Amino acid sequence: MPPRLTKAVIRNFRLLRRTELSFTDKVTLCVGRNNTGKTSLAKLFEFFVARKKAALRIEDFSADCYEEFLAAHRLFASGEAEQARDTVPAVTLTLHISYDKDCGQYGPLAPFVVDLDPDCSEVVIRFAFALGDGALKEFFGGVPVGPDATATLEQLGRGIPKHFEMSVMAVDPTDEANVRPVDLADVRALVKVDFVEAQRGLDDESDGHAAPIGAVFEQLLTAAEKSQNATWLEELAANIDRTLVDTSGSLDSSLQKVRERVAPTLKAFGYPGLANQEFVTAARLDSKRLLRNFARIHYPGVAGVRFPESYNGLGTRNLVMILLRLFTCYRDHTATSPESGIHLVFLEEPEAHLHPQMQEAFIQRLTYSVNLFPRIDAQMRATMPGQKGAVEESSTAIDSSPRWNAQFVVTTHSAHVANRGHFSDIRYFRKEEDTVESGSEPGPARTVIKDLSQVTGDERFLRKYLTLTRADLYFADKAILVEGASERIFVPAAEEKLAARRPGETPQHQYVTLMEVGGAHAHRFYPLLKVLGIPALIITDLDPVDDHEPKIRKCLVSESGRTSNQSIRAWSPEMADITVAELLQRAETDPPIAGGSMCLAYQVPEEPGGPCGRTFEDAFALANRALFGIPTGAAPAEELEQQARSSVETRRSKVDFALDHVLGDHDWQVPKYIRRGLEWLMAQDGTATKADVQ
Numbered sequence: 259m260p261p262r263l264t265k266a267v268i269r270n271f272r273l274l275r276r277t278e279l280s281f282t283d284k285v286t287l288c289v290g291r292n293n294t295g296k297t298s299l300a301k302l303f304e305f306f307v308a309r310k311k312a313a314l315r316i317e318d319f320s321a322d323c324y325e326e327f328l329a330a331h332r333l334f335a336s337g338e339a340e341q342a343r344d345t346v347p348a349v350t351l352t353l354h355i356s357y358d359k360d361c362g363q364y365g366p367l368a369p370f371v372v373d374l375d376p377d378c379s380e381v382v383i384r385f386a387f388a389l390g391d392g393a394l395k396e397f398f399g400g401v402p403v404g405p406d407a408t409a410t411l412e413q414l415g416r417g418i419p420k421h422f423e424m425s426v427m428a429v430d431p432t433d434e435a436n437v438r439p440v441d442l443a444d445v446r447a448l449v450k451v452d453f454v455e456a457q458r459g460l461d462d463e464s465d466g467h468a469a470p471i472g473a474v475f476e477q478l479l480t481a482a483e484k485s486q487n488a489t490w491l492e493e494l495a496a497n498i499d500r501t502l503v504d505t506s507g508s509l510d511s512s513l514q515k516v517r518e519r520v521a522p523t524l525k526a527f528g529y530p531g532l533a534n535q536e537f538v539t540a541a542r543l544d545s546k547r548l549l550r551n552f553a554r555i556h557y558p559g560v561a562g563v564r565f566p567e568s569y570n571g572l573g574t575r576n577l578v579m580i581l582l583r584l585f586t587c588y589r590d591h592t593a594t595s596p597e598s599g600i601h602l603v604f605l606e607e608p609e610a611h612l613h614p615q616m617q618e619a620f621i622q623r624l625t626y627s628v629n630l631f632p633r634i635d636a637q638m639r640a641t642m643p644g645q646k647g648a649v650e651e652s653s654t655a656i657d658s659s660p661r662w663n664a665q666f667v668v669t670t671h672s673a674h675v676a677n678r679g680h681f682s683d684i685r686y687f688r689k690e691e692d693t694v695e696s697g698s699e700p701g702p703a704r705t706v707i708k709d710l711s712q713v714t715g716d717e718r719f720l721r722k723y724l725t726l727t728r729a730d731l732y733f734a735d736k737a738i739l740v741e742g743a744s745e746r747i748f749v750p751a752a753e754e755k756l757a758a759r760r761p762g763e764t765p766q767h768q769y770v771t772l773m774e775v776g777g778a779h780a781h782r783f784y785p786l787l788k789v790l791g792i793p794a795l796i797i798t799d800l801d802p803v804d805d806h807e808p809k810i811r812k813c814l815v816s817e818s819g820r821t822s823n824q825s826i827r828a829w830s831p832e833m834a835d836i837t838v839a840e841l842l843q844r845a846e847t848d849p850p851i852a853g854g855s856m857c858l859a860y861q862v863p864e865e866p867g868g869p870c871g872r873t874f875e876d877a878f879a880l881a882n883r884a885l886f887g888i889p890t891g892a893a894p895a896e897e898l899e900q901q902a903r904s905s906v907e908t909r910r911s912k913v914d915f916a917l918d919h920v921l922g923d924h925d926w927q928v929p930k931y932i933r934r935g936l937e938w939l940m941a942q943d944g945t946a947t948k949a950d951v952q
Contacts, residue, residue: 260663261357261367263449263600264380269350272298275320275704279685281665284625287679288669289732290687291769295705296669300453300604306351306385306424307451309442313422314349314387316415321702323347327414328407334398342398348388352429353449355381355600366448366599370428372438382429383445384437393421447599452587454580454605576611577620581627588631588662601664609672617674628662673730681721682711686732688791708789715785723779734771736939737787737794739780744916745797745874746774749936751920752928756936770939781828784856793855793942795935798825799873800861802838814903815842815861815870816896829858842870849934855942859935869898875906875915877929885924 263281268274273295279286288296305314316327326347333342357367359379364371370381389397401413426445430436584603591601605624609617670676676684686708713720724731731737740746749772775783780796787794802818803810810822818838821827826841827834829850833841842862844850850858861877863870871877879886879902886905888898906915919926928936 259358260661261355261381261448261600262663263353263602263665264356265354267350267352267354268299268302270320270323270347271302271314271349271351272318272320273689273703273705274298274302275322275702277705277707279707280709281667282683283665284628285621285666285668285679285683287621287676287684288667288687289671289676289684291689291733291735292671294687294689295707296687297606298705300606300667300669302349302351303451303602303604304453305387307445307449308453313419316411316418319347319349320704322704324407324411328410331398331401331410331414332403334394335403339394343389343394346389346394346397348386350387351385353383353385354431355383355448357381366444369440369444370448372428372436373430373432375432378431380431382431383440383449384427384429386425386427387422388425390421390423397421449600449602450591450594451602451604452591454583454587454603454608576608577616580605580608580620584627585631588627588664589635591664592632592635592662599663601662603664603666605666605668607670607672608668609670609675614674617672618678621668621670621675621678624666624668628664632662671733673733676730676732677724681724684710684732686710686790690791710786710789713786713789716782719779719782720786723775730771731773731786731790733769734792735768736770736792736942738770738772738939739775739783739794739796740772741776741780741798741874742774742912744912746772747913747916747920748874748878749797749932752932753936755928756933756940778824780825784828784852787856788853791855793857793939795857795859795939796825797859797932797935798823800826800838800841800870802872812872814896814899815872816899818872823860826858826860845931849931849938851938857935857938859931861929862931862934863895864930867895869895869902871899871902871929873906874929875912876902877931878919878926879905881927881929885919885926 262283265281266279268277268279273293277295279299288299290296316324319327326345330342330345333339333345355367355370357364357379359377367381370383397414397417401410401417404410426440426442427437428440584605587601587603591599608620608624612620668675668679688706688708689703690706691703738749740749780798783794800815800818801821801823802813802815803820803822804813804817805819815838820835820837821841827836829852833844833850836844841860845860845862846866849860852858861871861873864881869880871880876899879888880898883890886902888901888905
C-alpha cells in the first residue's frame with residue numbers, strides 16, 4: 259500500500275490558529291460557510307509545499323498572534339532576549355504520513371524516517387515560517403516601545419519578509435525533540451500538491467483572450483516532455499512537431515519572397531552596406547505555444563456552421579476544464595514523481611456553473627479518475643500507430659501504467675455535493691469567537707475543523723438522512739428542525755408575520771435552514787448540532803399520554819401523565835421521565851435551552867393556567883379560537899382542549915390544514931410556543947463560541 263497523508267496540524271495561519279485536519283484515503287470534503295478558512299488551507303499548502311509565494315505577511319498570522327508579537331517586543335525591550343525569542347509566533351504546518359512498515363524499500367520516504375522504532379509506520383514533516391537565527395535584534399531593534407499598538411505592529415510587519423525564514427524538519431513520531439533538517443526537494447519528491455482553483459478563467463470572454471482550454475493542452479504536452487517513458491502524448495507532440503517542420507519550410511519560402519520584395523527599400527537606406535551580410539528569414543513554430551494561442555474547441559452547429567467554445571454553457575465548459583486540469587495533474591505527477599509518492603489535489607468549488615444533478619454526479623465519480631486516467635493513458639499507448647498486437651498488449655500496457663496515488667481535498671458550498679459525499683469524509687469548518695463581556699468588542703476569530711466521522715450517536719441514521727434529504731445544514735447560519743410537513747409549511751409564514759411586526763429582528767438576512775425530521779428522529783440530530791455549534795431551534799409536540807391505564811393511550815394535556823416524545827425525553831437526563839405538568843412549569847417563562855446553542859419549543863398555554871394543545875394543530879386552534887368557533891371566554895381547560903381537538907380532527911390532512919391558513923385571506927396568530935422559539939432564534943447572532951463547539 260502506498261503512503262498516505264493522514265493529518266495536517268496547522269498553527270497561527272489566518273483563521274487556522276490551532277487546527278487539525280484529518281485526511282481520507284480518497285476524497286476529503288471540506289464544507290462550511292464562507293470565510294471559515296477553507297481557501298486558507300489550500301493557500302498554506304501552496305506556500306509551504308508548492309512555494310509559489312515568496313513570504314508571508316503579518317496579515318497572514320492569526321489575530322491572536324498580534325498580542326504575542328507585542329509581548330515579545332516588550333520582553334526584548336526589557337532585556338529578556340531569550341524569552342522574547344520564545345514568544346515570537348511562527349506559522350507551522352505539520353504533515354503526518356502513514357506507510358507500510360513492511361514495504362522493504364522506503365523510496366522517497368527515506369529522508370524523513372528518523373525514528374528507531376521498528377513498529378512505527380509514520381513519518382512527520384514540519385514546515386515553519388519563523389524568525390531567522392540571529393535576527394532577533396534586527397527584527398525588534400529599530401522599533402521603539404510605544405502606546406500605539408497598531409503603529410508598532412505595522413513596523414514589525416514590515417520586517418517579517420526580511421527576517422523570517424522557512425525551514426523543513428523531519429520529526430520523530432515517538433520523540434518530538436528528535437528532528438532533522440531536510441531539503442524541500444526531498445519533500446517534493448514525496449508529496450506533490452496541485453490546485454484546481456475556483457477561478458478557472460471561463461468567465462473572461464473579452465476580445466483577444468486566449469481560450470483557457472487551449473492553455474491546458476499546452477500543459478499536457480509540457481508534462482509529456484518530462485516523462486521518462488514513451489507515452490501517447492509524446493508521440494502526439496512529435497507528430498505535431500513533424501507537421502510544423504513541413505509547415506515551417508513552406509513559410510520560409512514565402513517569407514523569403516517577402517524579404518526580396520522589401521530589399522530595394524532597405525538598400526535605399528544603405529543596408530546591408532559593404533561589410534554586412536544580408537539577413538534571411540525563417541519561421542519557427544512551437545507546438546505548445548501554438549496550442550495555447552490557437553487551440554480552440556468548437557461544437558457542431560447547423561448547415562456546417564460550428565460554434566466556438568464561448569458559445570457553450572459555462573457549466574459544460576467548467577466540467578471540461580476540470581477534467582482536463584485533473585488529467586494534466588495526473589500526467590505531470592506520473593511523469594516526474596515516483597510511484598510511491600503522494601499526490602494531493604486541491605479542488606475548489608467544482609460546483610461552479612453546474613446544475614444540481616451534475617454536481618452530485620461529479621463528486622460521486624471523482625474517485626473513479628484515480629483508476630480511469632491510468633487506464634485511458636495505457637489504452638492510448640496500446641493503440642498508437644506502430645504498436646504491434648495493440649489489442650493483446652492493451653492489458654499489459656494497463657498493468658504497467660503508472661499508478662495515480664491521488665488524494666483529493668474538495669472545498670464546496672454546495673449541498674448537492676455534500677449530499678453525495680460520504681458522511682465520514684466530511685470536514686466541517688466552523689468559525690468561533692472568544693466569549694466576551696456584553697458591550698465589548700468581539701475577541702479574535704478562529705476556525706475549528708470537525709471530523710464528522712467522530713460524531714457520537716446514531717451515525718448511520720445521520721449519514722442516511724443527510725445523504726437522502728438535506729445537507730445544507732453544513733452551510734447554514736442557523737437551523738430549525740420541525741416534526742412534520744404542516745410545521746414545515748407554517749414556520750416560514752410565521753417568520754414573515756413576525757418580520758412584519760418587528761423589522762430588523764428576524765433571521766431573514768441570515769441563512770436559516772428548515773429541516774423536517776419527524777418527531778421520532780429530531781433527538782438523533784442533537785450530537786451533530788452540538789458539533790456544528792450553530793443556533794438550532796427544535797419545534798416538537800408535547801404528545802401527552804395517560805400511563806395510568808394498562809394500555810398507554812394518547813390524551814389531552816390537562817389529563818395526561820407523561821410525554822411519549824423522544825425529542826423531549828432525550829433533551830437532558832432530568833427530562834427523561836418528566837411529567838407533562840413539570841414540562842409546562844419548566845417552560846412557563848422561557849423555552850428550555852441546551853448548551854447555549856439549542857432551543858426546544860413545545861406547546862405551552864397561550865395564557866397562564868389556560869388550555870394547552872397536544873399537537874401543532876391543537877395549539878393553532880387555541881391561539882385562534884375565533885377561526886375555529888371556540889369560545890373566547892373563561893371555560894375549563896379540559897373542555898377547551900377537547901373543542902380544539904374536535905375542530906381540527908374534522909379538517910382535511912395536516913398539510914391541507916397548514917396550507918388553508920398560510921395561503922388563506924384570514925388573519926391568524928402564531929402559537930405562543932413557536933413565537934417564543936423564533937424570537938429566541940432571532941436573538942442569536944449566529945457566532946459560535948468555544949463552549950458551543952466543544
